Amino acid sequence: AQRVTQPEKLLSVFKGAPVELKCNYSYSGSPELFWYVQYSRQRLQLLLRHISRESIKGFTADLNKGETSFHLKKPFAQEEDSAMYYCALSGNTDKLIFGTGTRLQVFP
Amino acid sequence: GAGVSQSPSNKVTEKGKDVELRCDPISGHTALYWYRQSLGQGLEFLIYFQGNSAPDKSGLPSDRFSAERTGGSVSTLTIQRTQQEDSAVYLCASLYGGVKTEAFFGQGTRLTVV
Numbered sequence: 001a002q003r004v005t006q007p008e009k010l011l012s013v014f015k016g017a018p019v020e021l022k023c024n025y026s027y028s029g030s031p032e033l034f035w036y037v038q039y040s041r042q043r044l045q046l047l048l049r050h051i052s053r054e055s056i057k058g059f060t061a062d063l064n065k066g067e068t069s070f071h072l073k074k075p076f077a078q079e080e081d082s083a084m085y086y087c088a089l090s091g092n093t094d095k096l097i098f099g100t101g102t103r104l105q106v107f108p
Numbered sequence: 109g110a111g112v113s114q115s116p117s118n119k120v121t122e123k124g125k126d127v128e129l130r131c132d133p134i135s136g137h138t139a140l141y142w143y144r145q146s147l148g149q150g151l152e153f154l155i156y157f158q159g160n161s162a163p164d165k166s167g168l169p170s171d172r173f174s175a176e177r178t179g180g181s182v183s184t185l186t187i188q189r190t191q192q193e194d195s196a197v198y199l200c201a202s203l204y205g206g207v208k209t210e211a212f213f214g215q216g217t218r219l220t221v222v
Contacts, residue, residue, distance in 0.1 A: 043213045043214070043216075044199065044201075051208065086151060090208070094158060095153065095156055095166075096153070096156075096201075096211060098143070098151035100148065100150030101150045
């Protein structure tokens with residue numbers, strides 16, 4: 001079965017501090033992993049996907065198959081990063097499963 | 109259209125009534141998902157349509173919930189005999205092709221059962 005775990009409901013940091021939002025997954029095959037973000041009063045949107053190996057808005061995420069993790073990182077948080085972040089996984093059934101989300105608060 | 113459109117934006121209904129929630133996906137997108145978003149529960153998968161294949165209904169919480177997609181486009185999520193625990197934001201997403209592509213979300217329907 002596919003499962004995504006985001007252990008932190010809330011993460012609060014000050015501007016300029018490093019950020020790591022944790023995501024662990026459970027899947028027996030080769031997963032596709034994503035981070036989606038929802039800013040206040042906006043729609044949920046894709047932030048990045050592991051297959052692209054890209055950095056978006058300074059965020060990166062590396063797939064660690066040994067630890068079954070896909071943590072989202074940014075070296076210097078900005079106030080505009082405050083949002084709800086969801087980790088998502090899809091397997092060979094194409095079902096896209098989300099975690100419970102982590103709210104990131106960046107204080108000035 | 110410019111994006112995924114859901115209607116209504118807000119719905120208040122009395123316990124026991126039936127409700128229908130509508131999703132208009134982006135034209136040409138073959139895949140469509142419904143999710144339920146509630147505090148502390150994240151995005152709960154409900155149902156998934158892909159082209160002409162049989163839908164994956166494994167996330168529907170009870171037989172009061174059903175969904176259909178007509179002509180491979182518009183989808184309707186129906187909740188019969190609503191209960192207070194059905195109160196949540198219901199989100200629809202469409203994708204062009206398989207799930208490795210980006211999911212585009214609607215603005216959601218906030219359902220309140222009183």
